[in-house]
Amino acid sequence: MRFFRDLSLSSATAGFVAVLVGFTSSVAIVFQAAQAFGADAHMITSWMWALCLGMGLCSALPSLVLRQPVMVAWSTPGAAVLATAGLAGGFSMGQAVGAFMMCAVLIVLAGASGLFERLMNRIPMAIASALLAGVLAKFGLQAFVAAQTALPLVVLMLLTYLLGRRWIPRYAVPLTLLVSVVWVVSHGQFQAGAVSLDWARPVFTAPEFSVQAFVSLALPLFIVTMASQNLPGVAAIRAAGYDMPISRLVTLTGLVTLVLAPFGAFALNLSAITAAICMGPEAHPDPKRRYTAAVVCGALYLAIGLVGALVTGLLIAFPRELVLAIAGLALLGTIGGGLQAALHDDRHREAALITFLVTLSGVVIAGIGSAFWGVVAGAIALFVQQYGLPKKA
Template structure:
């Protein structure tokens, strides 16, 4: 591990953690408070999520020697917040356990892996590119409010790619942070050291909570996060066993749900950061970036109450700028792979555009509907088609 580690891997792990926390931690806080959680219980949620993500990421990455990043379910947090009316925190905890059991069953029975094996690489690549392109667009959109910061980070990235490609993203992070500090954009006065403590919540069983929250949480997590998460790993050229990853995600959810670890699953957007060549030029050593992300996850979780202040210290333009530029190479590779074969080209393009649109139907995000649209396109294009003969029949 130490021999394989590099500064670029440390940087990629830190950026992945930073992006993962800053992009959705506010949604996590909102979901917990919607269930009536106290400040101590909210801090316990951060601790449980940080420990769960960190330990599973480190364990699975070292086991497979591949960059496997586990994270919380972002769309799942939105489901919790929207379905919290009339559901107590104990009943929600019972629903979290049901979700974890269903995920474990998907892994043990290999149902999810069988479905993923039938998805063409072109569609999986288009799906991943569509998800990541939204973050790249947000990175450059920040130029409307902080043009000097975004332009400086872009120039730093281009110069870094030319002369020190392994550390281009690290340079963007360092220069961007320095410029943000010089412009007074870092709110360092909000930083406070506060340790998190685990708070047990006894699960309560309610059919209303299971049907209204547990099942939607499971469906949305698997459709909107597990599918692109597996796609990210496969598109990057790794062959990690899908079913065990699903099983361990379910086990982590079951063990940590009473403390606030509502759902764990494969990361997609942040995973692309540790899967990219920016993390390490040697593909066999990129697992070290995921391990570093796991260590940063644990540190974030232990700090608990201080996380919110830390995240507020960095301007969103800086976070999204670093993330967007770190993902450019992966987006380009995904688009190239998705459009390479003529027979999949139009289906892949539709998958990409629907995913990029951000459309949400029935509480399920655009990643799932992009895949549905692409699959439907392939079905229509190949319905009742027959191969043509080289010799015309009389």
């Protein structure tokens, strides 16, 4: 099978790192969102089952078909919106599920109509690259901020990465991950008590539809998912040089969300952070073989969804500093490439820089994250500077 011929240690490691980063960095927010609607332990497990099943299928299958790294994740800002709105509004789990399904329908319409892709086609590559760099730079910064609480671990990982980049650049990230895991285990920082054997059991919740839930839950969830997740997700795809059927992929995430919503899948979307890990040169020097990293990532998500508490506990057992550091180091090449592409053309340089800085700032206005406002600020700057001027040949 071609997949096994194309698979390499570096791409498999990239898939694992993507899961480690994507899961452990935001799983607590998903738990909070579920609890905001009164979920018990069984319902929370069902949420994880539905989300991981959706992410796994939407990542692995399209990647195998397209031979390109398609990366799908849950909507982290969407979970934050739900956690806040759920507590404030006193919504039931049934009303929440109804809102998830209404949001899914809006995502399907945005994808099937081609409206979202047409909007993305009008964004210059410099702005898209700056957007991606701004989103990823946060993780690069966190890698070094982690040194405040785990200085020996972070310094060890940095030195291992730098030596690996010099002597065996293709395996620098796997080597760094291996060394850090050995360090954590040998120093008793691996929380083995978090690991327990249990199978996930889906729990069906009948949806309840209401105007209040649509306005307070579904609409904000749709806006932040499209603006703060799908937008940088497409930027990551294009910055990596891939040509994917964006509209069909967005439609797919909406359809899968619609099917799995009664079990807790609140919103699935194209990924930016984990996509950058699997689409970068660290995953594989040959762009045509990086799809294997996405397939591995999808398979691991499926395993987490099916095995439940065992794999979930295993991932959570790693120190937070290890997750932050390995994410930042794995993304260094992509951050540098994004900045280079953003600042290469002097006509777009200032607009791209504004996009980068606004995105990096993390500003939230009207409940919408900085990724959206970065594009807005960059587009305004580009319009002011370029409108009416003759195009450069």
